Amino acid sequence: MLRDGGFVRLWTGTTASGLATWALPFVLGLAVLHGDLGPVGLGVVLATRTVGFIAAVPIAGVLADRHSRRGVVLWSGLLATAAMPVIAFGLGRSVVMMAIAAAVAGAGQGACRPAFQALTAEVVEEGQRQQANAATSLSVRVTTLVAPGLTTLLGAFMSVHVLLFGVAALWLVAAVVPPRGKASGPAPETARAGFLAEFMEGVREARRHPWFIAGLIALTSMLAFGYSASMVVLPMVSRDRYGTEVVLAAATTGYAVGALIGAVLIARWRPRAQGWAALVSLACYGFAPLCLLFPLHPAMVVAAYVIAGLGVELFNVPWFTATQREVAPDKLARVSSLDFLLSYGLAPAGLALIAPAIESFGATPVLAVCAVSCFVVPVLACLVPTSRGFTKKPSAAD
Template identity: 60%
Template sequence: MSAARTVLRDPGFLRLWTGTTASGLATWALPFVLGLGVVQGTLPAVELGLALGVRTAGFLAAMPAGGVLADRYPRRATVGWSGAVAAAGSAGTAIALTDAGGLVLLLAGCAMAGIGQGACRPAFQALVAEIVVDDGRRQEANAAVTFAVRGTTLFAPVLTALAATVVPVSGICWGIAGLWALVAVAVAVVGTGAGAGAHRPVATEARPGFVAEFVEGLAEARRHPWFLAGLGALTAVIATGYSATGVALPLVSSETYGGSTVLAAALTGYTAGALAGAVIVARWRPVARGRVALAGLALYAVAPLSLLTPLPVWVVVGAYVVCGVGIELFNVPWFTAVQREVDPAKLARVSSLDFLLSYGLAPLGLALIAPAIEVFGLQPVLLVCAAVCLAGPALAALAPGARRFTASTPPRRES
């Protein structure tokens, strides 16, 4: 993708891109590797559930804290210490998976890994705007980041599974710790941008308390009706459409198609579609960019619709390719708009709210959809999921500023 190659010529962004890619791979790899531990008999299934639970709890707890700290202190420093925490947690997990470890160390290590993962997310988002100060190139930068992250999810499972044939799962966890160390080192040397969007932290003694600072971020988010509406739509799609993929797709793949082939093919198709979407949106600048992005988000409705009745395999896989394209048609303009419209001094806090609500509520949808299928049946639940995926973005498109993801008045800047 030529746009990505252009923005990657910037040494500062290249280091940030490297750190973001490494963090995405490390974040994805830990639950997969722990699952391999169950397959190999290294880790009991009950301990796997506990480990993933405390990791998620650490991630969600650290998200708002990471947003406040990334606005209070230099953001590269926030990524540096959060990467170090995640590296230490991954190392603890590696030790716990050996004979010398134990359940307490496993849970502590996974909790620390989750804390590091959650704390660095808002800072990464804010750093893109801080380093790539030219608004015209930020969409290219966000597309390059999402392309890299999607690429790791496409190829990493095969590479990790191959590594597991020659290295124990504890050894792979040491590799994850090394990835987090790379995150801390790579981003720590990224210089901040010089321009109107550069982040200049206020002295800590002049700041209000921690809770008050997070409330300031909420107030900044409320200044942008298009942001609140878009975030509501994204949360609804993730809580329903993603839950249909996480629960209904494996069920349909097994019961209707007789195995896991459709599951694997659909998820691969989704990732391939997301990669294609990132390439498309890197350069595409539609006039009504907000509504085009929301239309892309609404395309996720085809995922639950494709599972309603037995269809040819290529139709189901094609539906997930369309979903992948659509989600990146939303993600990249969405991130770019938030970086452009939000007060730079509050950007990390607003980004933390974005992640906290959209992806933080995803486990609730996953927890509810299986009982709902038991009570109401598969088809009614899938129809409701598809309706929500369509209605959420459609309603969000009516919000003030949603047409272009922009406000009628420029954001206030803190001096």
């Protein structure tokens, strides 16, 4: 893949967008430490960024199927680039200005996701897509590990304003570096339809693939319940049970390391029942909330998060690859936008609901329900026809 110039450019742009996405919250966190932004202001800015992301994803899916995927990547990256100087200017002056600019940045971030997914199918040949998706996931996981420390290190030598312009530079790379793809072009009747009608065509295309609906339900359940519960409860358990934040840092690092290992493995691994293997791997995330239920040794908690990260990555790469292979090319961006809208879009809702649920019922029953959900829902998804291979053509084993 590294000898393919088109993929290298696509990988560079995707990595830059991922690094910019992860860096912004940490840069704004440094602004809180420096007294330029209050904790409430930080919450407002990050919340409006999420709103912008969710609002832009379905629109971008339609636009990326209607027009050039490369063009959508360009304009979404430029949109996020332009928002960063506005955030820098508003820092210490106006939280409202920062919030509006953050919503624009979130829209750019959300718009590029389905476009990048569809552009990958145009740039990379089918036989190499699993390796390409694994390489992209690998860069995302490395970014997860590197971005916090790198941002903190740079913050010791540079002002927050300079770092925000650095984030803008990353978005500019994401906008201009990716190559053009082999556009399939929308059908004439699709081009004449309205936005809602075109998006609903994407929904109908998704429904044509039972494995996709089942996998999306499993992924959404994991993010809304398992991921949200573990992210809310893990800091409390680290503080109250173990009396140190080291367990929190080690567990989150272990999750990223597990995902890195998973990305390396799945670049070459081709299980015969790829869909079942992916769904069972996704179910491994249940070990994350499960380990928080019991007073285990801290090493066991870290190990559970390593397994969770490994499982999620062994699901993600086959999932993206199957979507790029099975979905009609002229509807791929819309189906991908539905994926991001439901899975990542509902994650903030899960985070918002988990804390009140713990307050009302206690952490133990909430964690138990979330763990059971993580284990059971992906296994039930394996019962859906076509889920065995993530393909619309059932095998004899189905």
